[in-house]
Amino acid sequence: MKLSTKLLAATAMVAAPAVHAAELEVTHWWTSGGEAAAVSKLAEAWEAAGNTWIDGAIAGSGGTARPIIISRIIGGDPMAATQLNHGRQAEELIEAGLLTDLTEVAEANNWADLINPPSLLDACTFEGRVYCAPLNIHSAQWLWLSHDAFETAGVDVPADWNEFVAAAPALEEAGLLPLAMGQQGWQQNIAFGTITIGIAGVDNWLAVNRDKNIEVAEGPAYTAVFEAVEAARALAADSSVQDWNLATNLVITGQAGGQIMGDWAQGEFQVAEQVAGEDYSCLPGLGLNAVLDTGGDAFYFPVIDDEETRAAQLEMAAMLVSPEVQVDFNLAKGSLPVRGDVDLSAANDCMQKGLAILASGEGILPSGDMNLSADTQTQVEDLMAEFWSSDLSAADAQARYVDIIRSAD
Amino acid sequence: MSDHVSEQSAPAKRPVQLFRNMSAKIASIPMILTALVVFVGGTTWTVVHSFTSSRLLPKLDFVGLDQYERLWSTPRWLISIENLAIYGLCSMILTLTIGFTLAALLDRKIRFENTFRTIFLYPFALSFVVTGLAWQWILNPDFGLQQVVRDWGWESFAFDPLNNSKIVIFGILIAGIWQGSGLIMCIMLAGLRGIDEDIWKAARVDGIGTVKTYLRVIIPMMRPVFITSLVLIASGIIKLYDLVVAQTNGGPGISSEVPAKYVIEYMFRAQNLAQGFAASTMMLVSVVVILIPWAYLEFGGRKRG
The missing domain is CATH 3.40.190.10 (Periplasmic binding protein-like II)
Known part of the structure; x- marks a missing residue:
């Protein structure tokens, strides 16, 4: 017993400095x-x-x-x-x-x-x-579009978010889901961030996320954002998948028109052997503001x-x-x-x-991780999870968002 | 034994109370230390830090009740509390009722009692994670219960609690009761077996019906058994976490969140220790507020009376 203990201790002593x-x-x-x-x-x-x-x-x-x-x-x-x-x-x-x-x-x-x-x-x-x-x-601001789905619905593949929203009724008529959305807070938060940059523009986004400017968060630009998210919520109402890759799969198989997701979604298209520009399209910054964050x-x-x-x-x-x-x-x-x-x-x-x-050097944003603490991010994700899955009104959601930004550090 | 003898032979020396049963006391030192350091120490540390602004690392800069103010104005926390209240109340009532009814039925000297008892107890052998997953599949509208009933011909049948934020907590409740009522049944059955056969004979002589005997005579006699069951169920309710994580992960949205999940997520995902500590302190306070007066009445009162 004692001998083995000694041996063990000796081994440990030899082993410790032996780490290469x-x-x-x-x-x-x-x-x-x-x-x-x-x-x-x-x-x-x-x-x-x-x-x-x-x-x-x-x-x-x-x-x-x-x-x-x-x-x-x-x-x-x-x-x-x-x-x-x-x-x-x-x-x-x-x-x-x-x-x-x-x-x-x-x-x-x-x-x-x-x-x-x-x-x-x-x-x-x-x-x-x-x-x-x-x-x-990695950047999050991408809208992925299925060429198959738009062909089935008989409309052109949209070139930006506004066209996408306009094409949504045609997709619905064809029995397709306009917007695929995984029901998890972080994905809904990505969609929210992307729509913000597309609708409110980079300056407003920076004012709120970087400078924590309450007036902008309360202002009309953000009201338009929350209304756009409310509209997007209606487009994604029938999307009951949870994981992001399952939502991407709906786009790959042409069951859904599009998905807002980061560039890691591209790996899924590659694995499915789809060709960018032929089978699917991607619109950085929703095609409205060609900007990417740089997380x-x-x-x-x-x-x-x-x-x-x-x-x-x-x-x-x-x-x-x-x-x-x-x-x-x-x-x-x-x-x-x-x-x-x-x-x-x-x-x-x-x-x-x-x-x-x-390469252009323009349209580069710091990522959410760089601007907001994990604490604030979690609160925004919670709000988005609730907003996307309930009938919370855009005005209420905006008021709650302003509270979160106000207490952000 | 030898100590005892020597004490008697030398009555002049009064034994010091502290050194009696020395070996037993030494043996319990580790448990005493664990209780003091881990439970009392850890709890105090947590409560103290809930008054600070600790984020990723604990630090002692006090901010008063800020964390609690924030906690009670957070919709997610309020939803968590509401869910726990609904789950707790329903689970308490239903588990006790179902457990007792099953036990009473088994107690009627039926055939294959052992088999039934095993079947009812089996769910308890599964962990909450497995229970949650199994019920997630059973309640899945596309290949679970809803689809099975529709395949039988009832085309309009709709039962999809897990994707409806208004009733999702009841979907979790079903799984919780399925898992927990078997154990309560066993405890109740043991209690029923402890009732003297003469009570039944007396009731029969007096012409009291079976159901009435259970309600008026047997249940009051089984008070300690009910207390044990209540404590077991209550502790299961307050720590509700893994079932929710496995079944819905708090969804849809945040409509099936529970307090324990809030604590974990704010401590680790949101890197806001103090907020998580404040939430866990509130959980502790709620337990203490309910348990202490009750325990006082239950155990302290009897000694006096």
Whole structure:
């Protein structure tokens, strides 16, 4: 008994410093087919440099994984690197000194000039120091349209949201669902945000989301938004699916005219072997304002009290932003790269639209994650979940929205 | 034993009360510590932090009752409370009624009693998550109960509680009762078996009907059994969470939200610890407000009387 205890202790003592410097545990929540393929690109690049990648995939969405990741960091059992959405999610972890400062890597690799749009790096920067490595860009402001559905209804494929609303009665007559909508708060919130940008315009959106301007939130521009959402609610009244990919599937199979969803929906069209421009169309910013927000994924590196691990963390941060990794990863994932100087000619029609918007430098918005705290976001999602599934009037919903923005921090 | 002997042989030394049954006291130290540190300590910590503005990390900058003011003006919390009240009241009444009725029927010395008892108790062996999923499928309008009845020929039959925000809580209630009433039946049956056979004989001699005997004689005699059942049901109600997550996940919209789900989501998804703590403190307060006077009457009163 005693001998075995001693042996165990000895093993532990030997094992503890034996962790190889470049053996990093990486947690993330990319577990679907396309996502897993993209992660393996990162692991390959990391191992090609002679290091070891310990994969810590957490099944479930970010909502499931994020609490696990954060409680591990807070609880003193940090992983070496982890995916998070950049923005305000990690603010308090940085304040508490739990995340590694990457400023030297950022300066050595000239991130300040390379990363496009610059707002991505801003979202990683806290009080002048860089704390995360941006990896890709996902935008939420897309309307996906089924060519099949509009053909069945005998109308042209709409070019913007107004045409879409006008075409809705024809779709309904043909027995089709005009707008597919998964009955979950975050999806309804995406639709709300997208309609806001389309109807009220970028300036009003920024005034409310970034500057928390109450007057604009109470004003006529937002009244029009809530009325438009109320109208969209009627178009989606018969949509009883829950998950976003089931709603996308309604569009793919031509049972629904369209869906408002982020660019990750594209993966579903690809898996179904549909061709952008022939079988489906995509309208960034609802075709009204060609703008995209620039949310996405970034890697954070929790502080680990070991100089060699720290060096490896910095090495990985530099690798994630390198041109080769950016191309391989983003082609596999269907997301946009964080730097403008890489060649993505293999990307399809819809990705090219997104790249064009990024390259133009106009119409780029910071994402909701960067503007609103998780607390405020949850409240808005709750409001949207209630608004879309009940007969709450547009005026009441707007009043409640104003309250949330007023108390936002 | 040896202690006892030595005490008697030396009556001059009075044994110190604290050191009596030393081994038993030492053995219970871990449990005492757990109770103090985990329950009392953890609860105090939570209540204290509910008065702060803690977000992702707990910190002690006090903001008074702000979190509670926000909590009670949040529609989602109010809906959660309303749902819990409806679920709690219905579940309490129906589980007790169904449990007792089933037990009374089984107690009539029927054939295959064991088989029936097993069948009724089986749902309790399933977790809430499995129960929730199973009932989500059963209540699914496209291939569940509604479709089956329509296939039988009743074309206009409509029963789709889970997609109707006005009655969704009753869809959850059905699953909750299905799961819980078997256990209550077993407890009731044990209570019924504990009733002396002579009571029945006396009732028969006096010419009292069976139903009347149950209502007027047997049920009052089974008071402790009912109390046990009530405590079990009540604790099941207040912690209602996994059933909702599995069955509707709070939907449609936020119409089947419950307080425990609010606590979890504000603590972790919304990264607002203090708001979640305020909600959990309210849950604790509601339990205390109901339980303490009742426990006082039930247990304290009898000692005196």
